[in-house]
Amino acid sequence: MIEIERVSKAYGARPVVDELTLTVPDGALCVLLGPSGCGKSTTLRMINRLEPFDAGVIRVAGEDVRRVPPEALRRRIGYAIQSIGLFPHWRVEDNIATVPRLLGWPRTRVRDRVSELLALLRLDPETYRGKYPHQLSGGEQQRVGVARALAADPELLLMDEPFAAVDPVTRAALQGEILRIQQATKKTMLFVTHDIEEALRLAGVIAIMQGGRLAQWGTPLDILEHPANDFVAGFVGGGEASGLKLLSLHKIADRLRRGETAVGEPISSEASLRDALAAMLARHVDRLPVVDAAGHPLGAITLADLVRAGE
Amino acid sequence: MPRALQPLASPVLWVAALFVGLLTGMPALRPIFARAFPGVRPPVFARASFVELWLSHAGLVGVASGAAIVIGVGLAIFVTRPAGRDFRPLVSTLATVGQTFPPAAVLALAVPALGFGPRPTVVALFLYGILPVLENAIAGLEGVSPAVRDAARGMGLSAWQMLRDVELPLALPAILAGMRLSVTIAIGTATIGSTVGALTLGTPIFDGLAGNKLPYVIQGAVLVALFAILTDMIFARLERRLRHPGGGARAHA
Numbered sequence: 420m421i422e423i424e425r426v427s428k429a430y431g432a433r434p435v436v437d438e439l440t441l442t443v444p445d446g447a448l449c450v451l452l453g454p455s456g457c458g459k460s461t462t463l464r465m466i467n468r469l470e471p472f473d474a475g476v477i478r479v480a481g482e483d484v485r486r487v488p489p490e491a492l493r494r495r496i497g498y499a500i501q502s503i504g505l506f507p508h509w510r511v512e513d514n515i516a517t518v519p520r521l522l523g524w525p526r527t528r529v530r531d532r533v534s535e536l537l538a539l540l541r542l543d544p545e546t547y548r549g550k551y552p553h554q555l556s557g558g559e560q561q562r563v564g565v566a567r568a569l570a571a572d573p574e575l576l577l578m579d580e581p582f583a584a585v586d587p588v589t590r591a592a593l594q595g596e597i598l599r600i601q602q603a604t605k606k607t608m609l610f611v612t613h614d615i616e617e618a619l620r621l622a623g624v625i626a627i628m629q630g631g632r633l634a635q636w637g638t639p640l641d642i643l644e645h646p647a648n649d650f651v652a653g654f655v656g657g658g659e660a661s662g663l664k665l666l667s668l669h670k671i672a673d674r675l676r677r678g679e680t681a682v683g684e685p686i687s688s689e690a691s692l693r694d695a696l697a698a699m700l701a702r703h704v705d706r707l708p709v710v711d712a713a714g715h716p717l718g719a720i721t722l723a724d725l726v727r728a729g730e
Numbered sequence: 731m732p733r734a735l736q737p738l739a740s741p742v743l744w745v746a747a748l749f750v751g752l753l754t755g756m757p758a759l760r761p762i763f764a765r766a767f768p769g770v771r772p773p774v775f776a777r778a779s780f781v782e783l784w785l786s787h788a789g790l791v792g793v794a795s796g797a798a799i800v801i802g803v804g805l806a807i808f809v810t811r812p813a814g815r816d817f818r819p820l821v822s823t824l825a826t827v828g829q830t831f832p833p834a835a836v837l838a839l840a841v842p843a844l845g846f847g848p849r850p851t852v853v854a855l856f857l858y859g860i861l862p863v864l865e866n867a868i869a870g871l872e873g874v875s876p877a878v879r880d881a882a883r884g885m886g887l888s889a890w891q892m893l894r895d896v897e898l899p900l901a902l903p904a905i906l907a908g909m910r911l912s913v914t915i916a917i918g919t920a921t922i923g924s925t926v927g928a929l930t931l932g933t934p935i936f937d938g939l940a941g942n943k944l945p946y947v948i949q950g951a952v953l954v955a956l957f958a959i960l961t962d963m964i965f966a967r968l969e970r971r972l973r974h975p976g977g978g979a980r981a982h983a
Contacts, residue, residue: 467884468886469880469883489886490885490886490887491886491889493883493884493885493886494885494886498881498884500877500880500881500884502875502876502877502880503881504875504877504878504880504881504882505878505879505881506878506881506882506896507878507900507901508900509969517887518884518885518886521885521886521887564881567885577884589863665861
């Protein structure tokens with residue numbers, strides 16, 4: 420759990436974070452969303468004390484971060500950044516092993532952990548362990564960056580626009596990995612982004628920041644359906660555009676016609692309504708068969724169901 | 731090429747062989763010099779053996795460059811830490827002055843204080859050699875990417891671990907380039923130490939110039955040049971070998 424209480428920071432006379440209060444519950448994936456300069460990265464970096472703050476209290480697992488030595492605190496908190504920052508003179512294996520080695524883990528445990536993490540990030544351990552960062556693609560480097568952040572099994576993961584610099588296909592794949600890892604490990608994650616689509620895809624809860632303050636806090640659905648003010652509505656794309664975004668937040672399972680049938684390539688009940696709409700538009704049909712994760716037929720979904728859901 | 735012949739293709743080996751051969755075998759060239767310069771007696775410099783001159787020369791360079799490297803890298807580390815950042819302009823200025831000041835002038839000024847012999851030469855070489863080490867080490871340490879620093883700090887490396895495990899290894903190629911420049915310059919410059927009584931490979935050069943004995947000048951000059959070239963080649967090899975396989979920071983010569 421992260422508790423941020425009335426925290427402020429100013430550069431000279433200009434406030435960057437202004438009396439911010441925010442709680443990220445255990446096991447939540449919270450996205451800190453806002454335009455550049457709204458103080459979201461600064462807030463993230465105050466949690467592991469890379470940025471000092473002027474007033475207020477930040478607690479991680481109930482403990483005031485200013486009472487823990489900064490190095491000890493940072494070794495408990497995973498940290499992944501947009502520019503990745505892999506050590507160019509170390510192999511993938513050594514990069515991932517950074518924090519476990521700082522913590523003095525025995526050699527065999529470190530080696531096993533590296534293999535486990537490479538596999539978790541879908542990089543073949545034997546192929547990738549001995550490579551140097553410059554031998555990897557941008558997406559592979561960021562996979563290693565995330566593996567390195569997770570290496571010592573931290574109680575908390577901080578991510579500062581980690582996927583902003585990779586291409587859209589790789590970004591979507593990496594977002595999928597984060598969701599999967601979050602569901603599997605139930606780690607508390609705080610994820611900074613300025614990309615509303617990324618926020619909607621990942622977030623359990625979204626905190627929208629504006630001018631160093633919290634503009635709104637809620638689930639993606641709350642924020643799309645009930646934006647707290649004009650700034651939030653404008654930022655998340657209110658009005659007609661929000662209809663499409665809302666579709667992406669609902670699963671097909673929510674609107675499924677159980678037992679009914681349709682022809683053609685089936686779609687998974689776990690896919691979003693937006694995926695269903697895309698499939699219908701691509702195939703010029705208004706009805707799709709739906710299957711479960713194992714491929715067993717469940718029913719069907721129609722265009723009318725989507726329109727109903729999007730209201 | 732067969733594997734056994736590969737070392738023979740190395741230019742370092744041949745230059746080293748030529749240097750050692752001339753250093754130890756110069757007296758054997760006596761007939762050639764006697765024929766070319768019939769007026770000079772003896773035709774090969776004989777006040778001290780060339781091996782002796784070289785050992786003294788290398789000793790002076792070793793002490794002066796060793797000190798310049800330790801102090802230069804130390805100062806570079808200091809002025810790139812938060813605590814020493816304010817001293818950066820001062821240190822750079824002093825090092826620049828040290829290099830702008832001609833070694834001959836340093837020698838002239840140091841003799842009254844330190845007397846004749848090797849000591850003024852060591853001081854002059856030391857002052858002259860600090861700048862390349864310092865500037866290259868600073869460039870190397872500052873060349874570590876901000877992303878790498880941020881990640882290292884964010885993962886909980888202490889300032890000392892950051893310096894030892896990240897900054898110094900990444901700055902090593904640049905530091906080596908500075909050492910190479912500094913040592914090579916010192917080898918050439920050390921010859922003038924002979925004018926204030928230090929024994930160096932410059933001794934035959936200055937004896938020859940003073941006594942109008944051209945063969946001594948040639949003998950000293952060829953050996954100094956070979957010594958400098960050989961040292962430069964060995965450093966180049968070391969740089970290639972120690973450049974980490976991850977690529978990264980390149981030398982700023």
